Amino acid sequence: MKIYISVDMEGGTGIASAKHMRDAGYTRMCKLLTQDVNAAIAGAFAAGATEVLVNDAHGSMTNILIEELDERASLISGSNKQLLQMEGLDASFDAVFFVGYHAYEGNADGVMNHTIYGGAVTEIKRNGEVVGETAINAGIAGAYGVPVALVVGDDVLCREA
Numbered sequence: 001m002k003i004y005i006s007v008d009m010e011g012g013t014g015i016a017s018a019k020h021m022r023d024a025g026y027t028r029m030c031k032l033l034t035q036d037v038n039a040a041i042a043g044a045f046a047a048g049a050t051e052v053l054v055n056d057a058h059g060s061m062t063n064i065l066i067e068e069l070d071e072r073a074s075l076i077s078g079s080n081k082q083l084l085q086m087e088g089l090d091a092s093f094d095a096v097f098f099v100g101y102h103a104y105e106g107n108a109d110g111v112m113n114h115t116i117y118g119g120a121v122t123e124i125k126r127n128g129e130v131v132g133e134t135a136i137n138a139g140i141a142g143a144y145g146v147p148v149a150l151v152v153g154d155d156v157l158c159r160e161a
C-alpha cells in the first residue's frame with residue numbers, strides 16, 4: 001500500500017500566528033511540523049503501508065527537517081514543482097493524506113485561512129462553489145483515482161473537508 005502525504009504548514013501543531021512562521025518561531029514550527037508528519041507516517045505504516053512519499057508543500061517547500069523525518073518515508077523537498085502541493089502523485093498510490101492544511105481564504109475563524117497565496121488570491125470557485133487548497137488538491141488526487149484518507153488541520157478545515 002502506497003501513501004502520499006502533502007504537507008502544508010499553517011495547520012501544523014502550535015501554529016497560530018504569522019509570527020510562528022518567521023525567525024526563531026519558524027525554526028520551532030519546522031520541528032513540530034516534522035513531528036506531525038512523523039505521526040502520519042507512523043499511522044500509515046501501522047495500517048499496512050509499504051511505501052510513503054512526503055511532499056513538502058509550503059512556501060519554499062523546504063520546511064520538513066529530513067534529519068528528523070521517519071526514515072521509512074521518502075521526501076520531495078524544494079521547488080519549483082509542476083504539481084505544487086501534489087508533486088509526485090500518480091495513480092500507483094492508494095491514498096492521500098493532507099497534513100498541516102488550513103481553511104480557505106475567508107472561511108470563518110480558520111487559523112491563518114488563505115487560498116494558495118493570501119496577498120494575491122481572494123477566492124477560487126469550482127463549479128460555483130468556493131474551494132480551498134484541500135478541495136483543489138483533492139481534485140488532483142481524484143484525477144489520478146486516489147482517494148483522500150486523512151486531512152489534518154483546525155476544526156474549521158475539518159468542517160470544510
Ligand SMILES: [Zn+2]
Pocket residue numbers: 008009010057058059
Ligand atoms: Zn502554506
